[in-house]
Amino acid sequence: MPDVLVADQLEMVYGEGDTSTRALKDVSFGVNSGEFASIIGQSGSGKSTLLNILGLLDTPTGGRVILDDQDVTALDRTERARLRNRAIGFVFQFHHLLPEFTVSENMTMPAQISGRRIGEEDRERTTRILDLLGLEGLANKNANELSGGQKQRVAIGRALMNQPTIILADEPTGNLDSANTEGVYRLFREINQDLGTTFLIVTHDRGVAEMTDRVLEVRDGELVQDLRNTYLPPAGG
Amino acid sequence: MLIIAGIAVGIGIQVFVGSLITSLQADLVDSTVGSSPHITLLPDDDADFVSGALVGEVSDDPLVTTAIPVRRLSGIYTNGEDSLALSVTAGTSDDLDSIYRLSGRITEGSYRLDMAEILVGIGFSEDADVHAGDQLPLVLPYGTVGEYTVAGVFDLGAAAANDRLAFLDDASGAAALGQGADEYSAIEIQVEDVFASTETADRLAGIDGVSVVDWQDENEELLSGLAAQSGSSLMIQGFVLVAVALGIASTLAISAVQKTRQIGILKAMGMTDGSAGRIFLWQAALLGVAGVLLGIGLGYALIWGFSFAPVDFTVRPQASLILISAAIGIAVALASAIIPSRSTSRLDPIEVIQGA
Numbered sequence: 192m193p194d195v196l197v198a199d200q201l202e203m204v205y206g207e208g209d210t211s212t213r214a215l216k217d218v219s220f221g222v223n224s225g226e227f228a229s230i231i232g233q234s235g236s237g238k239s240t241l242l243n244i245l246g247l248l249d250t251p252t253g254g255r256v257i258l259d260d261q262d263v264t265a266l267d268r269t270e271r272a273r274l275r276n277r278a279i280g281f282v283f284q285f286h287h288l289l290p291e292f293t294v295s296e297n298m299t300m301p302a303q304i305s306g307r308r309i310g311e312e313d314r315e316r317t318t319r320i321l322d323l324l325g326l327e328g329l330a331n332k333n334a335n336e337l338s339g340g341q342k343q344r345v346a347i348g349r350a351l352m353n354q355p356t357i358i359l360a361d362e363p364t365g366n367l368d369s370a371n372t373e374g375v376y377r378l379f380r381e382i383n384q385d386l387g388t389t390f391l392i393v394t395h396d397r398g399v400a401e402m403t404d405r406v407l408e409v410r411d412g413e414l415v416q417d418l419r420n421t422y423l424p425p426a427g428g
Numbered sequence: 429m430l431i432i433a434g435i436a437v438g439i440g441i442q443v444f445v446g447s448l449i450t451s452l453q454a455d456l457v458d459s460t461v462g463s464s465p466h467i468t469l470l471p472d473d474d475a476d477f478v479s480g481a482l483v484g485e486v487s488d489d490p491l492v493t494t495a496i497p498v499r500r501l502s503g504i505y506t507n508g509e510d511s512l513a514l515s516v517t518a519g520t521s522d523d524l525d526s527i528y529r530l531s532g533r534i535t536e537g538s539y540r541l542d543m544a545e546i547l548v549g550i551g552f553s554e555d556a557d558v559h560a561g562d563q564l565p566l567v568l569p570y571g572t573v574g575e576y577t578v579a580g581v582f583d584l585g586a587a588a589a590n591d592r593l594a595f596l597d598d599a600s601g602a603a604a605l606g607q608g609a610d611e612y613s614a615i616e617i618q619v620e621d622v623f624a625s626t627e628t629a630d631r632l633a634g635i636d637g638v639s640v641v642d643w644q645d646e647n648e649e650l651l652s653g654l655a656a657q658s659g660s661s662l663m664i665q666g667f668v669l670v671a672v673a674l675g676i677a678s679t680l681a682i683s684a685v686q687k688t689r690q691i692g693i694l695k696a697m698g699m700t701d702g703s704a705g706r707i708f709l710w711q712a713a714l715l716g717v718a719g720v721l722l723g724i725g726l727g728y729a730l731i732w733g734f735s736f737a738p739v740d741f742t743v744r745p746q747a748s749l750i751l752i753s754a755a756i757g758i759a760v761a762l763a764s765a766i767i768p769s770r771s772t773s774r775l776d777p778i779e780v781i782q783g784a
């Protein structure tokens with residue numbers, strides 16, 4: 192399996208001089224196509240920093256990011272925006288839906304951003320994804336008429352719409368109760384299996400991480416562990 | 429949306445005030461010089477008359493619309509102890525009509541100037557109790573008395589003109605002054621644009637043996653009054669525009685701040701800086717166009733409303749002014765979008781993501 196996303200000796204320093212924070216220290220790893228992986232670590236360990244750099248939202252102070260065999264570190268803002276639109280699906284802790292728009296309008300937002308006209312194909316895909324998300328029949332509902340769990344599922348659907356190379360999720364269930372959390376991870380797994388979408392999910396919950404196939408652990412900005420499909424030692428061990 | 433109403437009011441005032449001032453001034457200028465000569469050629473100090481042959485030469489000037497030869501004399505009418513002075517202009521009826529536009533302003537009798545016929549103003553007619561068909565004896569410059577028949581009475585709309593002006597047939601004028609066929613007191617001229625008369629006057633000053641009188645030289649007060657009025661109207665319009673611009677700018681700025689989060693997330697999903705910036709340009713253009721259209725409607729409504737005002741004056745909507753106001757309105761709207769567009773364009777999605 193080829194790596195679709197590679198972190199190569201990533202360094203990230205926030206600020207300058209005495210007050211600077213070294214948020215990432217020489218982080219290197221690759222994510223295979225179709226992989227279902229998680230990043231775990233304590234608060235402040237650098238998980239979001241890492242994910243934002245991998246998602247081309249931020250630029251590292253050192254090292255490279257390679258997406259689909261292309262070194263994307265040196266791209267300009269517009270090129271990075273186009274690449275994010277095409278190749279990356281984001282799911283954040285907050286759903287970030289546009290409240291004035293319907294569910295299906297929110298879902299097709301990435302397609303519209305790419306400048307494409309919304310056609311029959313997009314509508315079919317919207318329906319299919321809404322079915323997969325258990326949101327059938329809600330396409331024309333206004334986004335803020337949904338429950339918190341439903342909103343987060345729409346946000347996941349939106350991330351899937353452009354058939355991205357990888358979905359990057361940062362604490363996607365941080366605002367949800369345990370039942371909804373379960374539901375979202377089962378959904379991720381289904382999407383991963385049905386559509387072959389690659390996932391990289393940030394969480395600080397070891398129980399959640401155990402549901403993934405690979406766990407990358409970050410501590411104080413360093414990648415300290417990379418375990419595949421095996422037994423995870425209990426927290427703090 | 430309140431801001432559209434704001435723009436509409438601004439543009440409406442613009443259209444109305446602009447049209448009002450322009451019409452008012454046009455009206456004032458028209459009543460001042462619309463039916464009188466703009467430029468007059470008089471014999472200079474060494475000459476007793478101007479040659480009628482100059483009319484052809486003057487008419488060749490492309491800016492001259494009318495040039496007529498006239499004879500000028502004063503006449504005194506005595507009725508018992510009262511005596512009334514008349515300033516008489518003699519010429520052919522067609523010539524005189526082309527400058528003084530008398531034929532449409534006859535209130536009594538008819539417009540014609542046959543041999544020994546005279547037209548008098550309504551003010552004089554009432555004061556002297558002389559009416560169409562009556563005989564009018566006038567004491568002339570050389571002490572002779574001319575006996576004329578009143579062919580008609582005119583109303584030029586200004587008391588001074590109605591009291592003092594009279595028009596006499598050409599032959600009687602020539603006889604009274606002892607002028608030959610080619611000898612005239614003056615050549616009276618109208619030009620296309622009354623405000624550009626000086627240019628023509630300067631050119632005509634090159635003709636030998638004449639001195640040139642320009643209406644603008646004799647109406648300096650009126651002209652400086654008009655200039656002051658235009659200036660203050662421009663200033664009002666300028667302030668209205670500034671208010672409109674500030675209104676749009678603040679609306680867009682608030683909207684930009686409110687939408688920062690959403691735009692940040694759209695950028696995270698791949699919206700480019702350029703498209704993000706254009707959101708507000710579009711919004712401003714939309715606001716501008718809607719406001720301008722409504723404003724023009726409002727301006728017309730005000731002009732229409734004004735037509736019911738108890739004044740003897742109509743405001744004509746000024747097409748060029750409306751176009752300029754519309755263009756400026758939209759340009760101002762777009763200009764006020766520059767700052768929010770720039771900040772939206774520069775917004776880094778990471779700020780929104782991290783701040784969430």
Ligand SMILES: Nc1ncnc2c1ncn2[C@@H]1O[C@H](COP(=O)(O)OP(=O)(O)OP(=O)(O)O)[C@@H](O)[C@H]1O
Nearest residue numbers: 205206212214233234235236237238239240241395
């Ligand atoms: N914009 C920034 N400016 C300065 N320091 C920052 C910035 N963002 C993050 N940091 C610092 O970098 C380190 C890593 O932060 P990061 O947000 O990646 O942690 P995290 O693992 O995502 O934590 P959490 O689980 O609380 O979300 C922290 O010490 C943080 O204070």
Ligand SMILES: [Mg+2]
Nearest residue numbers: 238239240361
């Ligand atoms: Mg984080």
